Amino acid sequence: MNRQLLLGAEAVAQGALDAGISGVYAYPGTPSTEITEYIQRSKAARAGGVRSSWSANEKTAYEAALGMSYAGKRSLVCMKHVGLNVAADAFINSAITGVNGGLVLAVADDPSMHSSQNEQDSRAYGRFAMVPVLEPASQQELYDTMFHAFALSEEVRLPVIVRMTTRLSHSRAGVEQRSPRPQNALKAEYAPERFVLMPHNARVQYRHLLDLQPKLEELSESSFLNRPAGGSGPIGVIAFGIGYNYAMEARAAHGIECRVLKIGQYPLPRRMVEELFAACSEVLVVEEGYPVYEELFRGYFGSPKVRGRMDGTLPRAGELTTDLLASALGVGLPETPAIPGIVANRPPELCKGCGHRDMFDAITVAIREHADHHVFSDIGCYTLGALPPYSAIHTCVDMGAAITMAKGAADAGLRPAVCVIGDSTFTHSGMTGLLDAVNDRSPVTVVIADNDTTAMTGGQQSSATGPKLVDICIGLGVDRAHIRHFVPLRKNLDEAVAILREEFAFEGVSVVIAQRDCIEKAAKEKRRAAAKGQ
């Protein structure tokens, strides 16, 4: 048996390659980044000309994937759950246009928020757009699902979501590969009646999407991802995605008597669900994420049969575990040793020697001279500046919000209105906000922490750094005299503080670029160069 050890994310990548994609489009985001990185490293992908460089954000990624599909080829687009908020406009409307070449959206949710600002459940997006959602439970299933997903997408001519969560994406297991499928040929057809979403076309297409729903449900009945997993007795478990793993593990470990129905393809296979409910007096609904389907099963007026996250049988928030499933199924768990009281928390921190440290030192000194010292910030390594000893930033909401929130606060009268954003986040969603500030002549000081990489997710290529960043700011209309630079190093502290002080005082838009390469990235490049030299 020829098995490779793959992360869930890598199984998605290998599966997509073997299913014959011609391109992958993505913006890095934990826990989805490794899908695209795997394809970027793959020799087979290179040989097949599979394009794989990073997109500026999830929306541009999704639209490019749709364009590739329009041209007849298969495309994969990957993002983390909150990235789908950014791509939502394109995604929802692509369900109305439909697709030509298979289009699969691999989206990785992060229940328990290991590396995210919320734990939204992408299955809700699937329902919202009325497209099939696939939710495999193991790395092998992820791999196999990619073949199925592209075939399904081409059969029903809709985008298909493959949803996974952190735990599966970042866990390794042996995966067996199948023989690969060839890529599609270029085949762009004129179909303005589908792709021009003016109301008269959109109404027809929307009707078509509604009419497809019974077929999608029928396809779920025969999907290999949906199946009863044995068991007997009056207790039923309907286990979605990797909820299945915990249910099976708990059932085996504690000898629990219960029927299990495994669900991995939506819309739900109605007959299978009806059978389970008919056979059981109680059904535990196990979803890794929001109680999306539990809520439906309960209905507005409730159902005495349904157990799950909404009645406290399982916790309402956070990741599931085998232990949670065992208790929900009535097993009393033995006492285990406690964590000794002396065990202090060890939160993450900026690397020793990181330029962000010196940047925060400078900002802290300069802003302390003001009565109000709010610093709006964003998503990246520099978000760690919110923790002691810096406690230097006071907001982090969504990609790009640093600039626009500072602008709004400036409009309200806050002085100085200061924000910090990284190079990659700036090109992701900061540029448009800067244009707003320029157009409105809002007095904001935008500090761009340019470390020449997307550091937080492991050092991916950033869309614009160095001189290109300056060109963008000039192009957006920022006055050259108010585009300033410093190199965040201890020895430059005084200079940096002086620059910040001047720009804080300026009643207009200024950009201060703190430019120093991420030391992790530099170290990685050194290792790579050394490995090549051998």
Added chain:
Amino acid sequence: MQKNIILAGVGGQGILSIAAVIDWAALQEGLEIRQAEVHGMSQRGGAVQSHLRIADHELYADLIAFGTADLILSVEPLEALRYLPYLAPDGHVATALEPFVNIPDYPPMEGILAELARIGAPVLVPAAEIAREAGSARASNMVMLGAGAPFTGIAPDKLEAGIEALFGAKGREVVDSNIRAFRRGLELSTN
């Protein structure tokens, strides 16, 4: 056969190469593997852990349940204590003794040793020192793999083959010093 192993350390300390060696050997043995790792923000100097499960039958969960870990293998003493709720009543703890101090409230070493002593018979390893003696200061994680090896359910020679496979690209000297480090850890644990 089924083994549940928790690998513990601080982001950047290299617990994933320990996991990679065990994974490689288990794969060669035709075993089922599930190995959950931590990526993302915590890798920046935060507490990180990997749940590693191997078995000769189908495994479902990627995570280990409380009270079922056969081994907690830690490259840092404080981190060894963080995962005690996972330890099975007959489970083992092996930990390196060198503290990694990057927090202001790092507890005193005596306190950590006292807590470790309460576990029963933890394998306490001056891993950095042994690694230096074996010829590579960077091989302390392989010392720890050696110290934990008797509890992994995989024969030491199979793990050594894993070290060969993993470090092979880096040249003979790196492989040899890592295998020496591994053997020293193993001796310490079995004597």
